[in-house]
Amino acid sequence: MSPVRPADLPLSLYLHWPWCVRKCPYCDFNSHAAPRSLDAEEYVDLVLRDLKNWAGRTSGRPLSSVFIGGGTPSLMPPEALGRLLEGADRLFPFEAGCEVTLEANPGTVDEVRFRGFRAAGVNRLSLGVQSFMDEKLRTLGRIHSSAEALRAAHHAADVFDNFNLDLMFALPGETLDEVRREVETAVSTGAAHLSFYQLTIEAGTAFAKRTPEGLPDEDLSADMADAVASGLEAAGFEHYEVSGYARPGRRCRHNLNYWTFGDYLAAGAGAHGKLTEPGGIVREMRILSPARWREAVLSTGSGVDEAHAVPAEDLPFEFMLNALRLAEGVPASLFEARTGLLLRTIEPALSELRAGGFLAPDPDLIRPTARGRAFLSDVQEAFL
Ligand SMILES: C[S@@+](CC[C@H](N)C(=O)[O-])C[C@H]1O[C@@H](n2cnc3c(N)ncnc32)[C@H](O)[C@@H]1O
Ligand code: SF4
Incomplete structure (x- = not known):
């Protein structure tokens, strides 16, 4: 990493x-x-x-x-x-x-x-x-x-x-x-x-x-x-x-x-945030129910329900769930810049999807082809 x-x-x-x-x-x-x-x-x-x-x-x-x-x-x-x-x-x-x-x-x-x-x-x-x-x-x-x-x-x-x-x-x-x-x-x-x-x-x-x-x-x-x-x-x-x-x-x-896996703060009932901190990527979920969220903010000053560091093994799928929605895809280098993982870790899945015609052949890009877009959830799940 x-x-x-x-x-x-x-x-x-x-x-x-x-x-x-x-x-x-x-x-x-x-x-x-x-x-x-x-x-x-x-x-x-x-x-x-x-x-x-x-x-x-x-x-x-x-x-x-x-x-x-x-x-x-x-x-x-x-x-x-x-x-x-x-x-x-x-x-x-x-x-x-x-x-x-x-x-x-x-x-x-x-x-x-x-x-x-x-x-x-x-x-x-x-x-x-x-x-x-x-x-x-x-x-x-x-x-x-x-x-x-x-x-x-x-x-x-x-x-x-x-x-x-x-x-x-x-x-x-x-x-x-x-x-x-x-x-x-x-x-x-x-x-x-x-x-x-x-x-x-x-x-x-x-x-x-x-x-x-x-x-x-x-x-x-x-x-x-x-x-x-x-x-x-x-x-x-x-x-x-x-x-x-x-x-x-x-x-x-x-x-x-969101789709390029940037950071976002969030507030209000049920809002989800993601922040890259020195220790890793943290996700925070606010309490879903507006009434319970209100009670929590009034009594503790915070509406946070749950916060966790995203485990490294979840990052490839989370990144692809977003990036592959983009027709032009993303530069392959963005994977390392956003997740901190080496591109090497997903190379087997990338190669297989490129060989199957689901991702464009250019090694500098991660871009779904028309075929990849037609089977988007299968392509994303290849990174699970
Ligand atoms: C949170 S809503 C915001 C818009 C605003 N609340 C309104 O409805 O006028 C976001 C959008 O998601 C879409 N949406 C909501 N439920 C959907 C569903 N079951 N299937 C497809 N699109 C949906 C709608 O187009 C909606 O405008
Ligand atoms: S209930 Fe209707 S108006 Fe409200 S967020 Fe959903 S789609 Fe929009």
């Missing part, structure tokens, strides 16, 4: 807001219908207290990106969000041009609110549209209509030059033509970035208990994924990650840091 130089790793920050207007039936994120008595100012205070626990451990490295995710953090009053960002910046200075993303639900926003978020320091918005079709939005239990989704996208375009839309495909009863129309509508909004996720039925969700009828089969879903990719590439988007498409220069810096 060679020591990793933490100063060389980009450092990001993830802040979790666990509340939504109501819970969508397909969603297994740590998100919950907001209680009537929700106190956003208190939540902000608690997140900042929780965040303080990382102080003194980052050697003054500035933050290259901040992501406020959820849940539906656009429920936060802009003033509370401003206080959160100011407090975070005081603890961990944002570097000049730091990317600051906020997730927003089209049913919770208007232009005035967007301007408030912009003034609070947000420079990238990620809007959860899911679909531009009313019937699909109803099936998905969304709180907004298609017209509201379009209006929110247009307001986003007026206020932010850098915004993303989240959409899902392979929805109940969906046709290939409908997917093509979703792609066209999404492109027409002027979004700089689009995330197109295939709907997955996650265990424990309402959809797992009562799975909707008419889900596209595997072949049709694969054709839909191809239609998304070809439609967006024709419109000038780069398909740079499994579900991620960006206009040139507009890739999501925050997510790229």
